[in-house]
Amino acid sequence: MSVLLTPRMMDRLTRLDVNPRRAAGGGGAGDRLAGMAGVGSLFREHRPYAPGDDLRYVDWNAYGRLRSLNVKVFEKEENLDALALIDRSASMGEGHGSKLEVALRVVAALGAVGLARGAAARIHAFPDVPGRRVAVRSIYRGRRDIDAFIRTLESVTGGGTEPMGTALRAAFPRVRPRGMAMVLTDFMDPAEGAGGWRRAIDYLVYRRVRVAAVHMVSAEERDPGALGAVRFVDSETGEEVVIDVDEKMRARYRAHFESHIREVRAYLRAKEVRHVVFEAGMTEDDVVRRLLAIGLIK
Amino acid sequence: MRAQRPGFGCLRGLARSPRRAGRLALRFLRPEAVWLLLGALPLLALHLRRLRRRVVPVASIHLWRELAGAGAGRTGFRRLREAGALALLLAALLALTASLAAPVTGAAATRARSLVVILDASVSMNTRDGDATRFESGRAAARQAVARLAADDDVTLWLADGGAWVIAEPTADRGVIARALDGARPTLAPRSLDRALALARRALSLRRVRATLLVISDPGGAASLADEDEIAIAAVGDAAIRNAAVLGVTRTESGVRVHLAQLAGAPGERTLRVTVDGETVAELPAILTAGRESSLDVLVPERVVGASGILEARLVPPDDFVDDDANGLILRSAAPLRVVVTAPGAKVAPFLLEALRAMPSIVDADAALLASPDAAAGVLAAADVVIAEGHLPAALPADRPVLAFLDGPQSVPKPLLWGVGSHPVLDGVNLAPLRLDRALPLTAVASEVVLVDSASGPLAVAGETDGVRRVRLGFRAAASTLPLEPAFPLLVLNALRWLRSGDTLPDAVASEAPIRLSGVLPEQIDSLLMTLGETTTRVSLGPDRADPPAPVPEPGGARLLRLGLPGGASLGTTVVQWRLPRGALDADGEPRPLQAALARLPPPLPPDAPFHRLAPFLAAAAAAFLLLGSFLLSEREPGSRGAGSPSAA
Known part of the structure; x- marks a missing residue:
């Protein structure tokens, strides 16, 4: 794997910040809103007093004006703890310019920004590839773990053939309820059945995990060109299909692929999962520019 | 003509024929149509090219499969279909080829x-x-x-x-x-x-x-x-043929003996005519008995027997098989030699003269001339053989045979080496007691045989150079104990006989019988030239220097056999009497x-011979195979349409 981020880019990223809608999954008190009431410094709302409420939170000024007991509710503040679920199946490719490289570069950029801000990050590359096991820590936390985090990402290699839904089962124990996860995949598994990507997304949503999906596509997938009579070989299953890709078939395929992306987006949107698309072959500048553009970092 | 032995190679060639016995009676009227089967090569090439379509790895083919249909990815089925199409096209080609080859069955096909x-x-x-x-x-x-x-x-x-x-x-x-x-x-x-x-x-x-x-x-x-x-x-x-043969001719004291046989048919009135060099010397009725052999002694005038020439005994008139009607032999001259004996001062050793007188049938001693070595060439040319003592005459003609006793300047130690009987000159001569006072070591040329050898070199040689025979002894008889030996007159006799004959071959040889040449060939000679008529062949003597067999003359062909050395020297001439196999006729x-x-041969195939033409059926089968194969090739994948369908590829 090539260098995911150059030192120049690392220096630049440490001056940025992640921009989640809410902090999630960090557990302990932090500097990010947890999106729920709790111990914090940011006032959220008033609610009528109920027996058992801590009298310290009764707003006595309001009582003086309204002659009714109301307690102040504060926004809970937590650290950001995100889990990156990286698809390293054979369809993601391997090496320079592959979808896997760009996916790792996205995770590296986001991780560098978040860790520099004290957030915690975890990595899970799926599916498991015999002989290519990735040595990951259980968690990376803070600026001091940035290098280890990047090195771990650089050690990820591709080649797995297990369907996404099946492969993600191994990661489910590590998914913290109400946590945050980012799935980076090409959604090229057939969406039907237990092994499909829909089942994996459904489970994460069920665990009330806030999921963001990074959809990796390549230029060849969008437009294969007029290849003529060729034999397509599935990189994961080895299955073949012989097709004469002329201009007509090429146009049909392009339309079919765009509809596939729309289908993925529509499904994820229905599950309140954010869907962003990254192209294979993007450089680190392209990745950071894209992350800034879609607002994942600021 | 002997083209090839009927060995296994020949049999393999025979086994290549396509027609088999005991199988379905089928034959092709136009077998050259089999060349059409070469059309299978482009079919196979196209099939292989189709199988080796460019491979493009993709992340997943499910999108393509959704476009092309569910069947597009079933490579096993597709390959089976393509293989089936290829098999059908090949079958179509085979059927078409067989159809064009015009196969027929029935009576016409079953005939050999x-x-x-x-x-x-x-x-x-x-x-x-x-x-x-x-x-x-x-x-x-x-x-x-x-x-x-x-x-x-x-x-x-x-x-x-x-x-x-x-x-x-x-x-x-x-x-x-x-x-x-x-x-x-x-x-x-x-x-x-x-x-x-x-x-x-x-x-x-x-x-x-x-x-x-x-x-x-x-x-x-x-x-x-x-x-x-x-x-x-x-x-x-x-x-009914009639054939009598002259089986052979041999010399007798008074003439020749002719061996006759009536090989086939009843004997007729035949005359045996004996000719020498074409001149009839005798003619007498041939006594023949059916199936029996007989001999007939023919008296030939002494002047003829003693002269040289080719004698032929022929039965006339010719019968059905003329090639065995004649046989013959060579006549060697039997007249006494005229010799000239040269010695210094014309003083010839008396024991030499006595030896010459002891062989009147060989040498006319009374007519012998005694001369000095500087005698005129005319004197020497009048002799059949020149016997030189001391040294060779200065004016010796190149074509005169010579028996020379050369004066030796040096003493020769024993042992002397000689080969008794290994050469006609030494036939019966024992030189074991020989002692030499002085001798002259000689140098033997390529065509000369060493008769007596010593540590200093050859002391006696005999050989033929340019058709002239010479016997050279490197010592004078007077300087040795040779005149005292009983072998001396025998040695001179053998030498003069050998010098006179000019021929080491017998008067006649039987075909395929060995020709006795041992003792007259130099050691370094390993092959002979054998000329029969116009045909000359080189005969290798082999490591054991066995006597070569006489060739078999062609019927009616030449029978005069000449033998020579590769260098050109002649060994003589003889007649080959070919041996007729008994009971051959x-x-x-x-x-x-x-x-x-x-009439037992199969007649040519008539145009209306009763046979069944299979070509229409095979042509129909070819068309059916072609249609099926094309259908398999052109079948569209389910769900695919237009030119972009996989099957259209």
């Missing part, structure tokens, strides 16, 4: 269309019936039989002499057959039709071909195959006309 001709080339086929010999008549009969066949029918030619030879392997090329027949010659070997027939049948069984066997022989040969019912036999020539037998034999 191979002809095996066994042509008798034994000695009896040399018999002349009218203008042509029987072999020539048999050759014409073979041509006639071949002409009756269809153009694609194959012919095998066997020649049966003492053995059996394939002179034309199975071929439909009539040019090959004609050339083989033109090159075939009769031989002097006895008849062996049974062997040839057995070999031909064995070849046919290996080839698995049902063929017609045609044996062409003379009436005797045809009679020997009377029990063979499955073969066609053609007998050429008259049934058997005239008993019924005439078998050629037409009767040819």
Whole structure:
């Protein structure tokens, strides 16, 4: 794997910040809103007093004006703890310019920004590839773990053939309820059945995990060109299909692929999962520019 | 003509024929259509190219499969379909080829269309019936039989002499057959039709071909195959032949003895005519008994017997087989030699003169001239042989044979080495007690044989240079104990005989019998030139220097045999008397006309012969295969449409 981020880019990223809608999954008190009431410094709302409420939170000024007991509710503040679920199946490719490289570069950029801000990050590359096991820590936390985090990402290699839904089962124990996860995949598994990507997304949503999906596509997938009579070989299953890709078939395929992306987006949107698309072959500048553009970092 | 032994290579060639016996009766009228099968090569090439379509790895093919249909990814089924299409196209090509080859079944296809001709080339086929010999008549009969066949029918030619030879392997090329027949010659070997027939049948069984066997022989040969019912036999020539032969001629004291035999038929009125160099010297009635041999002593005038020339004994008039009517031998001159003896001061040693007088049949001692070494060339040229003592005469003619006792300046230590009987000059001579005072070591040239050798070098040599024989002794008789030995006159006698004859060969040799040459050839000579008529062959003597066999003359050909050394020296001339095999000519037998034999050959295929044409059925099958194959190739994948469908690819 090539260098995911150059030192120049690392220096630049440490001056940025992640921009989640809410902090999630960090557990302990932090500097990010947890999106729920709790111990914090940011006032959220008033609610009528109920027996058992801590009298310290009764707003006595309001009582003086309204002659009714109301307690102040504060926004809970937590650290950001995100889990990156990286698809390293054979369809993601391997090496320079592959979808896997760009996916790792996205995770590296986001991780560098978040860790520099004290957030915690975890990595899970799926599916498991015999002989290519990735040595990951259980968690990376803070600026001091940035290098280890990047090195771990650089050690990820591709080649797995297990369907996404099946492969993600191994990661489910590590998914913290109400946590945050980012799935980076090409959604090229057939969406039907237990092994499909829909089942994996459904489970994460069920665990009330806030999921963001990074959809990796390549230029060849969008437009294969007029290849003529060729034999397509599935990189994961080895299955073949012989097709004469002329201009007509090429146009049909392009339309079919765009509809596939729309289908993925529509499904994820229905599950309140954010869907962003990254192209294979993007450089680190392209990745950071894209992350800034879609607002994942600021 | 002996083209090829009927070995396994020949049999392998025979086995290549496509026609098999005992199988479905089927034959092709146009077998050249098989070349159309080469069309399978482009079909296979296209199939392989199709299989090797450019491979493009993709992340997932499910999107493509959704476009192309569910069946597009089923490579196993697709390959099966493509293989099926290829098989159908190949079957279509095969059926089309078979259709164009015009296969037929039925009576026309079941007939044997191979002809095996066994042509008798034994000695009896040399018999002349009218203008042509029987072999020539048999050759014409073979041509006639071949002409009756269809153009694609194959012919095998066997020649049966003492053995059996394939002179034309199975071929439909009539040019090959004609050339083989033109090159075939009769031989002097006895008849062996049974062997040839057995070999031909064995070849046919290996080839698995049902063929017609045609044996062409003379009436005797045809009679020997009377029990063979499955073969066609053609007998050429008259049934009753008469043949008497001169089996050999040998010398007697008063003339020659002629060995005669009536080999076939009843003896007729024959005359034995003896000629020498074409001049008739005797003529007398030949006494012949049917099936018996006899000898006839012929008195020949002494002047003729003593002269040199070629004597021929011939039975006249000629009979059916003229080549054995004559035989002959070489006459060597028996007149006493005229010698000139040279010695310093013309003082010839008396023991030498006494020795010459002791051999009056060899040397006319009374007419011998005594001369000094500086005698005039005219004196020396008048002699048949020059005997020189001391040193050679200065004016010695180059073409005179010489027996020289050369003066030796040095003493020679024992041991002396000699070979008793190894050369005609030393025949019966024992030189063991010989002592020499002085001697002159000689230098032997390539064509000379060393008679007496010593540590200092050869002391006596004999040889022939440029056709002139010379015997040189490196010592004078007076300077040795040689005159005291009983071997001395024998040595001189042998030397003069050898110098006189100019020929080491016998008067006549039998064909294939060894020619005795031992002792007269120099050690370094390993081959001989043997000239029979116009044909010269080089005969290797081999490591054991065995006597070479006399060649077998062609019937009616030359019989004068000349032997020489590779350097050009002549060893002499003789006559080859070829030995006629006893009982070779058997005239008993019924005439078998050629037409009767040819009637057993399969007639040419008539245009309306009852057979079934399979071509229409095969053509229909080819079309069906082609349609099915094309359908499999053009079948569209489910869900695919237009030019972009996988199947259209």
